């Protein structure tokens with residue numbers, strides 16, 4: 045949801061800003077802009093569309109002079125994606141430029157107040173109030189003015205600020221939106237995430253909510269919201285530059301799908317020793333784990349669907365009720381959460397605004413919070429009592445793949461660990477299931493090896509106006525994620541249904557040629573799903589079944605078949621989702637869609 049970058053140093057800022065914006069483009073891509081300061085004048089360039097348009101407009105930055113500057117790539121919230129609404133926004137006197145990620149909730153009130161004072165607005169954005177407030181409060185000291193401005197703002201913001209009176213300075217400030225400072229030698233940077241920094245420096249300072257940083261070429265000083273200096277520690281990024289590049293693949297999504305076995309391996313292997321799960325990194329005591337009366341999993345989108353799949357493993361193995369809640373709903377439900385509840389928060393980015401809000405709400409009610417997060421040091425990781433990181437590496441494609449499967453891997457690990465601690469699993473079953481889980485990367489690799497067969501299926505289905513995904517139990521959880529993948533990147537209408545529910549209404553939509561993807565990867569209940577396949581076949585549906593090897597009887601009822609390796613049904617989702625990701629990818633490719641940057645979407649949803 046918007047990406048911001050800033051640079052101050054000895055080189056020309058614009059090319060560095062453009063490069064950083066390219067790395068952040070996945071966060072929003074409807075318009076972009078940069079501003080740089082040279083000889084007391086701010087040069088501003090902004091344009092609708094992708095960063096490529098901005099590169100063309102600025103001749104790759106050559107026409108924007110200055111060694112200090114800020115940049116923005118936008119995912120529109122307030123006001124359409126137009127040149128005027130693109131950031132940076134500048135003050136009426138031209139002395140300030142601002143980039144913003146987040147939402148200013150009281151912007152209408154502030155706009156009204158500023159208009160009455162004579163400030164002229166050029167855009168429909170919430171952001172523009174910030175730059176006019178700056179001009180209003182500025183009396184020669186930028187830091188003081190910024191603190192006065194932030195005291196007036198309600199909502200979320202990561203701000204980058206440029207001031208013509210402070211030619212060698214950049215200001216960065218955050219409240220509930222991600223912002224990192226990159227510490228270089230003779231140059232300093234800020235960015236919404238590490239992908240834009242890693243080419244320049246591995247030394248990072250994470251700003252906390254309410255903190256403000258002043259960057260010059262040789263120094264970074266951080267202050268709290270009262271303007272008092274704060275000592276910050278520098279952490280090292282472990283991701284390398286290549287991890288954030290396509291590395292010869294046509295799309296990041298394809299690369300990231302192919303990386304899944306390695307990512308799951310990296311997530312599992314440090315936590316499995318001698319057929320036992322070791323979660324040394326969490327502080328939850330055995331006694332606390334035994335005391336939980338309920339587990340609530342909360343997340344958004346695919347992370348929520350990972351929770352839906354993980355729930356079966358936790359409930360089955362730990363014999364504790366698990367509720368899976370959409371983060372955007374949980375906070376409004378007056379949730380029944382107390383000190384005997386474990387809250388598991390799933391988030392690849394660690395910055396999803398609804399998930400953060402749900403976490404805060406539940407923490408306030410006394411829940412212990414365990415976060416499953418991919419981005420080290422992200423907001424959710426910092427707010428939680430404990431973190432289990434998914435070691436997926438950077439995920440750039442907007443549609444998550446390795447983020448989702450590594451979340452599943454952690455949920456399965458936790459299910460086994462907690463079951464062992466709670467004494468709800470016997471030793472031989474425990475050791476056997478740990479070994480089974482350990483084999484997940486190899487099962488996933490075999491599923492990925494099916495890739496050459498998928499384009500033919502994609503050609504068959506890509507023109508269908510809609511596709512149904514059906515399954516029972518864990519298969520149903522996978523159907524939900526499979527349908528989301530199809531919708532978001534190929535723009536086909538896709539609907540997931542619990543297979544047994546079809547006959548309660550939805551079967552009315554089945555007609556000649558209607559594609560139905562039937563998931564039957566749990567042999568114990570495959571016969572029931574097969575009955576549902578027969579029911580839709582009788583009404584003309586074309587059925588593609590996904591089943592585990594050895595369940596040949598499916599062949600007699602389905603039109604097309606994908607066999608995946610046999611896997612313990614509780615953990616099968618991690619392998620079963622792979623052909624559905626591949627199918628969504630190839631359908632989107634057939635339809636000529638922008639796979640890594642689907643329309644209307646952005647990665648890291650930092651607005652509620």
Ligand code: F6R
Pocket residue numbers: 344345346347348390391392393394395396399442443444445447528529532648649
């Ligand atoms: C779908 C997708 C989204 C995210 C959701 C949560 O492919 O990527 O549905 O899963 O926005 O994001 P995180 O996991 O970053 O909290």
